[in-house]
Amino acid sequence: MTHLPVQLCDEQIQQFQADGCLILEKFLDLAVVDRIDARLDPLFATQFETGVYPDEWHGRPGLNQPTATRQMCGMWRCDRTVASLSLSAEVARLNATLMGWDGARLATDSCWIKPPGAPEVLFHRNNTAFACINPASVATCWIALSDSTPSAAPLEVAPGSHQWRCSDQFKFLHAPKEDYRQPLWRAAAAAGVKQPELLAVEIPAGGCVFLHGDLWHGSGRNKTTDQMRRSFAITTLPADAQFQPPGIEPGYIFSRYRRMGETVMDESFFPILWTRSGDRTAMIVEYCHDALANA
Numbered sequence: 001m002t003h004l005p006v007q008l009c010d011e012q013i014q015q016f017q018a019d020g021c022l023i024l025e026k027f028l029d030l031a032v033v034d035r036i037d038a039r040l041d042p043l044f045a046t047q048f049e050t051g052v053y054p055d056e057w058h059g060r061p062g063l064n065q066p067t068a069t070r071q072m073c074g075m076w077r078c079d080r081t082v083a084s085l086s087l088s089a090e091v092a093r094l095n096a097t098l099m100g101w102d103g104a105r106l107a108t109d110s111c112w113i114k115p116p117g118a119p120e121v122l123f124h125r126n127n128t129a130f131a132c133i134n135p136a137s138v139a140t141c142w143i144a145l146s147d148s149t150p151s152a153a154p155l156e157v158a159p160g161s162h163q164w165r166c167s168d169q170f171k172f173l174h175a176p177k178e179d180y181r182q183p184l185w186r187a188a189a190a191a192g193v194k195q196p197e198l199l200a201v202e203i204p205a206g207g208c209v210f211l212h213g214d215l216w217h218g219s220g221r222n223k224t225t226d227q228m229r230r231s232f233a234i235t236t237l238p239a240d241a242q243f244q245p246p247g248i249e250p251g252y253i254f255s256r257y258r259r260m261g262e263t264v265m266d267e268s269f270f271p272i273l274w275t276r277s278g279d280r281t282a283m284i285v286e287y288c289h290d291a292l293a294n295a
């Protein structure tokens with residue numbers, strides 16, 4: 001089955017600019033969804049196809065509470081089937097087109113599996129985790145691998161909040177003790193927004209939502225007893241992004257990959273996936289196929 005390139009119309013691009021998000025009810029073919037989804041449980045069982053461990057890992061079945069949210073980041077280096085989607089030129093092209101960039105490089109990929117009873121994910125903005133990069137500006141394509149239903153902890157977004165003048169601090173996102181929407185209320189108050197709109201992203205498996213890096217988002221408790229909410233997110237930077245000089249901003253996981261004394265972003269860790277002029281980091285071809293290659 002081929003993936004047809006998505007043609008974004010002007011209206012969709014304008015909607016993304018105004019809302020900071022754009023939903024596509026249909027994006028990935030279910031065969032691709034199944035192929036990626038099938039890799040997640042082995043990864044959480046420490047079966048890393050390439051032998052490389054992920055950058056970040058929460059929720060290990062058997063060790064953590066069975067209800068704990070399972071999240072992993074930097075998965076493309078652990079598994080080449082996962083990489084075939086994370087490194088696809090098509091997702092990068094769409095992220096870049098919506099953001100008005102000439103090209104995109106991978107920042108990170110991550111999966112979010114919320115079993116029945118899984119707790120909330122604190123509201124946050126993705127750009128906050130990229131403060132050590134210039135520009136600290138990302139776009140995320142969040143893909144539903146299972147139907148995202150109202151009671152199974154759908155992703156929640158605050159449309160328009162990417163334009164608020166407010167600050168955010170990097171925090172641990174899982175199972176917050178405070179109201180998981182509290183950072184959103186604080187940011188809205190700082191921006192003078194009295195009643196921020198909240199949108200629950202309800203999409204079928206294979207649908208996606210594109211998120212501007214400054215958009216506030218989070219998710220509630222999985223209130224179902226039988227629905228495992230599964231999703232996969234691909235986050236990109238502009239192709240010409242660089243590191244800030246050392247010490248300027250907190251580094252989180254990304255500054256591990258800074259070359260000493262340089263601000264250049266190494267393409268082995270932040271590969272260029274798509275540019276208007278057709279650039280793509282050469283090693284990708286050797287490493288994996290492109291799951292959306294016909295696009």
Ligand SMILES: O=C(O)CCC(=O)C(=O)O
Pocket residue numbers: 112121126140142154155217218219231233
């Ligand atoms: O899927 C979720 O519940 C949270 C996802 C998220 O915060 C993200 O992809 O940035």
